[in-house]
Amino acid sequence: MTSTINTTNAAKALSSRRFRKEIPQPCQQKPSLLASGWVLLSLVAALVPLLYLLSISFMTQGQIAAGILLPTEPAFRNWANAWHSPIPQGVLNSLIAAAGGAILTLTFALPGAWTIARHRTGGKALSGLILSPWLLPPIVAIIPLLTLLRILGLTNTLEGLTLIYALINVPVAIWLLDGFIRRIPIEVEEAGRIDGANEWQLLTRVVVPMLIPALIAVGVIVAILNYNEFLFATFLTQSQDTQTVPVLLAGMLSERVQDFGRLAASSLMAVIPVFTIAVLLQRYLIEGLTTGAVKQ
Amino acid sequence: MSTDTLQRAEAAVAPPEAPEKSQTFRRRPRISERFHHRLFIAPSVLVLLVLAAYPLVFIASAALTQSSLGNPFQEFVGTENFQTALTSSAVQNSLTLGTGYAFGVAAASTALGTATALALWRSLRAGAFVRTVLLLPMIVPPVIVGILWSFIFSPSGGLLDTLIRRFTPGSGTYAILSDTTWAIFGVALADVWEWTPLVVLLVFTALLSQDPEITEAAQLDGASGFQLFRHITLPMVAGTIVAAFLIRLILAFKVFDLVYVMTSGGPGSSTQVPAYLIWRSALQNFDVGIAATITLLLAVVVTVVTIPIFLITKRLRDD
Numbered sequence: 001m002t003s004t005i006n007t008t009n010a011a012k013a014l015s016s017r018r019f020r021k022e023i024p025q026p027c028q029q030k031p032s033l034l035a036s037g038w039v040l041l042s043l044v045a046a047l048v049p050l051l052y053l054l055s056i057s058f059m060t061q062g063q064i065a066a067g068i069l070l071p072t073e074p075a076f077r078n079w080a081n082a083w084h085s086p087i088p089q090g091v092l093n094s095l096i097a098a099a100g101g102a103i104l105t106l107t108f109a110l111p112g113a114w115t116i117a118r119h120r121t122g123g124k125a126l127s128g129l130i131l132s133p134w135l136l137p138p139i140v141a142i143i144p145l146l147t148l149l150r151i152l153g154l155t156n157t158l159e160g161l162t163l164i165y166a167l168i169n170v171p172v173a174i175w176l177l178d179g180f181i182r183r184i185p186i187e188v189e190e191a192g193r194i195d196g197a198n199e200w201q202l203l204t205r206v207v208v209p210m211l212i213p214a215l216i217a218v219g220v221i222v223a224i225l226n227y228n229e230f231l232f233a234t235f236l237t238q239s240q241d242t243q244t245v246p247v248l249l250a251g252m253l254s255e256r257v258q259d260f261g262r263l264a265a266s267s268l269m270a271v272i273p274v275f276t277i278a279v280l281l282q283r284y285l286i287e288g289l290t291t292g293a294v295k296q
Numbered sequence: 297m298s299t300d301t302l303q304r305a306e307a308a309v310a311p312p313e314a315p316e317k318s319q320t321f322r323r324r325p326r327i328s329e330r331f332h333h334r335l336f337i338a339p340s341v342l343v344l345l346v347l348a349a350y351p352l353v354f355i356a357s358a359a360l361t362q363s364s365l366g367n368p369f370q371e372f373v374g375t376e377n378f379q380t381a382l383t384s385s386a387v388q389n390s391l392t393l394g395t396g397y398a399f400g401v402a403a404a405s406t407a408l409g410t411a412t413a414l415a416l417w418r419s420l421r422a423g424a425f426v427r428t429v430l431l432l433p434m435i436v437p438p439v440i441v442g443i444l445w446s447f448i449f450s451p452s453g454g455l456l457d458t459l460i461r462r463f464t465p466g467s468g469t470y471a472i473l474s475d476t477t478w479a480i481f482g483v484a485l486a487d488v489w490e491w492t493p494l495v496v497l498l499v500f501t502a503l504l505s506q507d508p509e510i511t512e513a514a515q516l517d518g519a520s521g522f523q524l525f526r527h528i529t530l531p532m533v534a535g536t537i538v539a540a541f542l543i544r545l546i547l548a549f550k551v552f553d554l555v556y557v558m559t560s561g562g563p564g565s566s567t568q569v570p571a572y573l574i575w576r577s578a579l580q581n582f583d584v585g586i587a588a589t590i591t592l593l594l595a596v597v598v599t600v601v602t603i604p605i606f607l608i609t610k611r612l613r614d615d
Contacts, residue, residue, distance in 0.1 A: 032418050034415075035418035038412065038419075039412070039419045042408075042412045045489070046429050047429060049444050049445070049455075049489065050432060052447065052448065053443075053447065056447055064453045065453045067453040107339075108343060109339075111335075111337070111339065113340075115337050129344060132344075133348045135598060135602070137549070137570070138550070139571050139578075141351045142578075143587075148350070170343040171344075171347070198328065198332065199329050199333065199336070224435050228438060228439075230437070230438065230556075231552060231553070231575075246438075246439040249440065249443065250439050253557060260450075271437070274437075275432065279428055282427060282428050282431060286431065289494065289497055290501040
């Protein structure tokens with residue numbers, strides 16, 4: 001009896017894995033005008049600041065100071081200036097560190113997440129402690145980690161930054177993966193075990209293939225966190241050819257004469273990769289955020 | 297029965313049926329299995345050591361010694377750093393500001409986020425477009441969010457200034473970020489803009505995944521409209537709302553990039569949140585001893601503040 005309930009629930013969980021469009025909207029009440037108005041308002045609130053940035057990126061300094069909201073004659077110079085600056089190199093550095101860090105994070109986190117979720121190795125203490133580094137501002141760890149990197153001789157290299165990114169996101173990745181792992185019907189793993197698979201084979205041949213969407217989801221989230229990270233990057237990448245894009249942008253802010261248009265164009269250039277990923281992998285991103293962060 | 301307590305703890309965060317079943321049929325793991333399991337968690341344990349244990353020891357040692365950035369742990373000074381930090385008005389103000397900021401921002405985000413999630417749920421459809429737009433603010437790098445809102449608040453031709461001028465001609469300029477009272481609200485607004493979508497997504501997903509049978513049953517019993525919402529829908533998503541509040545609170549306690557970009561802690565020290573104060577002590581004044589002490593104090597504040605909310609989350613989940 002319980003077993004039947006389990007399987008149907010598991011099947012239900014599996015079929016609702018994606019944030020699918022065909023999910024029936026369970027709210028049977030009539031759509032209200034107030035609700036639609038509020039949705040529209042929140043869309044405007046989310047979009048207007050970004051559109052304003054886009055608008056500024058096509059304005060000259062004089063037009064901005066004059067309080068014009070939409071440029072009549074778009075000034076493409078800002079974008080050209082941003083392109084012929086260290087920004088593209090910074091975007092590339094950011095992408096390398098973000099992707100490298102995310103792949104390493106998943107490699108470190110997945111075996112641990114599976115073992116903690118399924119076998120409770122390490123007990124309550126480990127699963128309770130695993131998220132503790134995430135609770136405090138990263139500034140806490142910066143001086144100790146800087147000292148560590150100095151010992152390893154990796155300061156001011158992209159490799160050092162990638163390594164740090166790989167480490168700092170392991171707790172979050174374990175936490176996010178946990179929700180996905182619990183959705184795999186345990187029967188699948190038990191069947192594998194009966195067929196004689198050892199734990200390593202179980203993990204690599206049974207669990208990993210079933211977790212591919214989860215790995216993409218969590219990987220993308222972690223990569224975006226890395227891409228956006230600023231504090232560690234300022235300390236770990238001092239030279240121009242290793243600086244990531246948030247560091248370059250913050251540096252532009254401290255220039256004596258600020259060119260708002262160029263700053264806006266550079267910011268948008270930095271945002272393009274993340275926005276592209278968000279649009280293409282929207283489902284995975286949302287699923288990762290919702291499944292992992294709040295377990296149903 | 298220790299396994300039972302463990303199970304209950306797990307049941308709080310996961311569908312209860314899976315762990316229960318695995319418990320029932322679990323046999324004692326073989327030696328090679330246990331070896332594999334230990335091997336699998338080794339990287340996680342190592343990360344915990346490097347990210348939590350090592351910094352903790354480092355910071356505790358730094359707090360008890362006179363330490364500069366280049367030359368830590370010079371001389372044991374006992375609780376001197378703690379006395380200095382606890383009596384310093386800058387530290388007190390910063391911790392108070394940080395706590396108030398975190399609660400204000402978390403409350404605003406949760407209220408706005410829940411309202412938007414309910415509106416999405418009640419409006420006709422929330423298609424891919426709406427969801428993508430809602431994702432955008434939280435994936436913009438915080439440095440760029442800071443730049444963006446600095447533009448909006450800029451007194452010379454910023455969006456806010458321009459709009460105010462257009463509708464009320466002859467009014468003065470508004471330089472929110474250079475005002476000791478309003479600057480922190482400017483930062484908070486940027487923060488709320490960035491992270492409210494996360495609350496929307498979490499609550500909206502919880503609303504979608506309610507069991508329709510329960511709602512139907514309540515409707516058959518004659519519940520409708522506000523009653524249905526108040527007694528059926530709200531209790532079902534309350535756990536998620538509190539959990540979202542907790543996540544948001546922790547994110548707000550950690551705010552640094554926005555302050556760094558928008559106000560640099562100023563004007564005066566009116567936006568000097570704890571993370572910024574620690575950064576300033578360690579990397580501008582090179583006093584790692586004091587920085588470590590403030591870090592420990594912040595850790596105490598965050599722990600004290602989050603534990604009750606964490607317990608509420610657990611209680612709501614267990615019911």
